Amino acid sequence: MGKTLYAKVFDAHTVAKLPSGQLQLLMGLHLIHEVTSPQAFSMLEHLGLPVLFPERTFATVDHIIPTKSQLRPFSDSLAEEMMTALERNVKKHGIRYFSTDKGEQGIVHVVGPEMGLTQPGMTICCGDSHTSTHGAFGAIAFGIGTSQVRDVLATQTIAMDKLKVRRIEVNGKLGPGVYAKDVTLHVINLLGVNGGVGYAYEYAGDVVDAMTMDERMTVCNMSIEGGARCGYVNPDATTYAYLKGRALSPKGEAWDRAVAYWESVRSDADAVYDDVVKIRGEDIEPVVTWGINPGQSVGVNGKVPTAKDVPENERGAAEEAYAYMSLEPGQQIRGTKIDVAFIGSCTNGRLSDFEEVLGLLRGKGLKVKPHVRALIVPGSQSVRKEMIEKGYDRIFTEAGFEFREAGCSMCLAMNPDKLKGREVCASSSNRNFKGRQGSPTGRTLLMSPAMVAAAAIAGEVTDARELFGIGAA
């Protein structure tokens, strides 16, 4: 009987069975950032323990960094204090730090892959739930809390139970103007925001096979929004082509041995799954969320469901969402007026995300509606630099977008980028929770970058396929 990638990688990293019955799992790569690490370092120091494998922990700064100017000291003294604490901790413990000075800084889930750190067959953790992103490479990657960050610093391991594995096959083809973001939002809508609790998701099928690494990262990124702590794609030629030549990926003869190891961790053809879900790519529409969790979504030409349309146990959440979002059940989602458009985040802040939007905008003379504040926030300094070298910044600016420095920005608003009052934001990020984008009453509509761009130009939610003529002969 064959094994899944999850089982192979988990077993190879199992150190011991703990007295509690949980397993002690070795972590191959530990990423840290300024928000969830300072308390972990304090606890470590309190215990008088050193960092066991400092060469397997890497740091960057993303949540709190301002995107208008990265100049120090930051005007927000709390942000400056967190930055200083991170700098002190990495220096003291000999941890490599992807800093702004070196031009290596960015969102931790954008930087890890682009540096070639994220590789197949690894276990990867970070004090951030969107660590699931790294599963795109065929790694077991998941978010942890600060006490576990302490554990990883002290022992390079955590205590964990083995998850079940659900294979999600997306077969067939996506229609024009339907993206990886729509696939992941569709899956969450179908299986529910807690449908993945207790599972690792293995994404597969024609559509996933055909995806670029950036697209696979978008899909794996939002596994956690479906309740699955991690999601992964089996590594293949696309994965290896992405990794080849990256700053920290294996070189020379080591490369060939690495590929052999990576091939060996793929799920076997006869692997047994705890559950299998099959989806037709043709059934997926450009998706827009209408509510206050990422499962409350609808196709762009659909209507906000009425209480009758949703299962009984979700009605309370639906009622709460109608009130918070000021949307009427049965109303078309299309035409919902927006105030802010945000393209960026660990979900959709990679070069290809901006190139896709640029391809749609270019040469059409389209402009952002005057009442809309539209932000383009690269996921890393490296992405930003390449955009500038290619002149993308100018094209975006001319179309009425603000072109910013790299960071998490308005995805979670721990920095100056925030919604004001009851503003509505069309956002390429991952969470539409109440208050998520910085205003306690701010409203978020999640969608693909192309759909955000279309909303920015129309001033309201609209079908990007029509506005940009996507797929028109």
Add this chain to the structure above:
Amino acid sequence: MEDPKRIVISGGGIPVRGNDIDTDRIIPARFLKTVVFDGLGEHAFEDDRGQLREAGKTHSFDEPKFQGARVLVVNKNFGCGSSREHAPQAIVRWGKGIRAIVGESFAEIFFGNCVSLGLPCVTVDEKTASALQTSIEQNPAAEVSVDLASKTVKVGGASYPITMPDGPRKQLMEGRWDSTAELVGNRDIIKATAAKLPYFTGFV
């Protein structure tokens, strides 16, 4: 020092109703701008509380009658979203300190974070969660008692079954929820496991 064993947790109850209450609601991101966990308690559910106040209503965390509560009763998928440990850190630091959470289901990372803090999250069915919440609302002075040994929760003479995976339940009951202490002893096996993984040695 406080006894680390968590067997019976008793005290006043407090209900927070609703499914899918995410960690951004438990502790909004702006309060994560800190290098310590101190002071988070007073900001637990801050925005939910503010919005209810504006609407002329009161969040349970603002009700004087629930101020001494030790046992929080919630519904489905509590603690979903961000991995921020600040969420359970805020809950254990609120008021006199919440010492157990009873709910229909919990998000995985949140559940694990709670175990790390010695805070049991136990599961009951939908009817029981609702019955417990109603009972606490009607009689806030009643003691709620979560018993990890007999796997029951009791309030006002009624007793309901609770579930919790055996691993964490045993850890909490035996006072072995300090994960670092459990893990740190295996240093030699950790290094041996690492030595067997080709990427730990750079594929040489």
